[in-house]
Amino acid sequence: MPRMPAGALAVRPSGRRSGPAGFTAAGILLLLLVLALVGGSFGGLLFHAGELPVGAVLERPYTWSIIRFTLWQAGLSTLLSVGLAIPLARALHRRRGFYGRRLLIRLTSVSLVVPTMVAILGMVAVHGRNGWVNDLLAFAxxxxxxYLYGLAGILMTHVFFNLPLATRLMLNGLAEIPSAQWKLAALYGFRDRDVFRLVEWPVLRGVIPGVAGVVFLLCFTSFAIVLSLGGGPAASTLEVAIYQALRFEFDLPKAAALSLIQVLLCGILTVLFFSFRGAPAWGAADAAVMEADRHRPDTGGLGGRLADAAVITLAAVYLLTPFIAVALGTLDGRGWSIVTDGRFWHALGWSVLISLAAGFIATASGFCMAWLCAGLDGSPGWRPLRVLPELVGALTLIIPPLTLGAGLFLLLRQYTDALSLGHFMVISVNALFTLAFTLRVLVGPVTRQRRRFENLGRSLGMSSLALWRLVYWPVLKRPICYALALATTLAAGDMGVIALFGTERLSTLPLLVYRLLGGYRLEQAAVAALCLCALCLLLFWLLEQLARLGRGEARDA
Structure with a gap:
């Protein structure tokens, strides 16, 4: 039988470049654009701060009182959130058979996208002077x-938001413990304290610094919670002071100086928390988190079961009652009159438009920058630059949205009426803020899939369009749609930027809820908050379902 010529079955390259090269070019351009926007915002702050030197602001006792309170409330919130998350994460990981476990774990997954104003209204309905707790006290x-307004209310609401987040990040860590370790612990008959000391604590010890860093930064830059529940100047933070200096005092040099102080502190804290441990992993397989290891040796004791039941029950009551209170508050028919008000539909329309625009921009930018990261990672000569796109994306966490918006406002007002561009400003700042989250979600899957398929595309000589349509999209559509859903719902619930640029002509549902609360129209605020929550859930669900469209669903991204 004649031998076939060598290479007869080889697919000959077509000469086209493998991989969608346009994504790399777009990633570079977006990287430069983000740097330009952040640099422009910082430049605007520096320009106006020159009229009032930062040193002069630091000499004022009020400035130091604001800084002390900002650090104090963030530190206490972090201590409470992380400290309470440890027993809750252990209980959820250990008890796999109780009804509602999946619901609670899902709740920990979506804590970031819960609109702030919905949570604030729920806390008022439960813990306010006429809330459920005080009704029980009066009945007794x-x-x-x-007790709600002031430091106590700020801490309670921060724990409401950050306890689920810290719990989920710790669950991610516990889910990565190898099954062999649990089998070994069962073989040696470890008790509960032995399991914690020798199996769980080595993992949690590596996770807690990153978790504490994330929670601390979120509390340090908290705006809507302090603005709504602070109760006065004694409980004011840097974010609120910047807002007041711009909106009420129109003291631009003071606002710029305070913004620079906040950026400096955020930068120092970010380096301090993440330099030696790194940021926590946001993604873990749902199945791994949902399923506890069957070989845990500490699931049988009656005392442990009772303790875990108490921890889970108290956490569920604390986290679910505000949502139940908001829903029950809408049963009063008087509140539904808000849906006949033109302001409601005006705010709803702007909420949908702003959130979708910011979400699509952040997701597209995050994907292109993740593609650039993967390309740099695959090129030995450029590999040291791989972290550059991620660092640029993290800048939007170091510079909070309100500070970023304030800097852009101060920059643009030198050339035009910045408030007339309010809708563009709100969309841009929300896209920049959510970029850090979309980039974090996408960079891992994109890097893995480029390593997997880059040589395949080169050997087959596939065009960029064919490679994207047939190879990359089926395996990347799930994380892309999740990133889109996350960014969109984060933007829909934003209260910081819209509070700065909001007017009668530019209003969103979170701003409407805040105004209704300020006017003590609690029934209408409850209906508006319920509609806002429904909007966020609907957007999240619909955008995640986009991944199910098409020929099938690859699950290995």
Whole structure:
């Protein structure tokens, strides 16, 4: 039988470049654009801060009181959130058979996208002077207590937001413990304290610094919670002071100086928290988190079961009652009159437009920058630059949205009426803020799939369009759609940027809820908050479902 010529079955390259090269070019351009926007914002702050030197602002006792309170409330919030998350994460990982476990774990997954104003309204309905807790106190014959406004209310609401987040990040860590370790612990008959000391704590010890860093930064830059529940100047943070200096005092040099102080502190704290441990992993397989290891040796004791039941029950009551209170508050028919108000539909329309625009921009930018990261990682000569896109994306966390918006406002007002560009400003700043999250979600899957298929595309000589349509999109559509859903719902619930640029002609549902709360129209605020929550859930669900469209669903991204 005649031998076939060598290479007869080889696919000859067509000469076209493998991989969608346009994504790399777009990633470079977007990287430069983000740097330009962040640099422009910083330049605007520096320009106006020159009229009032930062040193002069630091000499004022009020400035130091704001800084102390900002650090104090963030530190206490972090201590409470992380400290309470440890027993809750252990209990959820250990108890796999109780009804509602999946619901609670899902709740920890979506804590970031819960609109701030919905949570604030729920906390007021439960813990306010006329809330459920005070109703129980009055029924028991005790006087009603005013404990919600001030430091206590800020801490309670921060724990409401950050306890689920910290719990989920710790669950991600516990889910990565190899099954062999649990089998070995069962073989040696480890008790509960031995399991914690020898198996769980070595993992949690590596996760906690990153978790604490994320929670601290979120609390340090908290705006809507402090603005709504601070209760006065004694409980004011840098974010609120910047907002007041711009919106009420129109003291631009003061606002710029305070913004620079906040950026400096955020930068120092970011380096401090993440330089030696790194940021926590946001993604873990749902199946790994949902399923506890069957070989845990500490699931049988009655005392442990009772303790875990108490921890899970208290956490569920604390986290679910505000949502239940908001939903029940809408049963009063008077509140539904808000849906006949033109302001409601005006705010709803702007919420949908701003959130979708910011979400698509952030997701497209995050994907292109993730593609650039993967390309740099695959090129030995350029590999040291791989972290550059991620660092640029993280800049939007170091510079909070309100500070970023304030800097751009100060920059643009030198050339035009910045408030007339409010809708563009809100979309741009929200896209920049959510870029850090989309980039974090996408960079891992994109890098893995480029390593996997880059040589395949080169050997087959596939065109860029064919390679994207047939290879990359089927395996990347799930993380892309998740990133889109996350960015869109984060933008829909934003209160910081719209508070700065909002007017009668530019309003969103979070701003409408805040105004209704300020006017003590709690029934209408509850209906508006319920609609806002429904909008966020609907957007999240619909955008995630985009991944199911097409020929099938690859699950290995």
């Amino acid at each position: 014959g005790h006087a009603r207590q005013d």
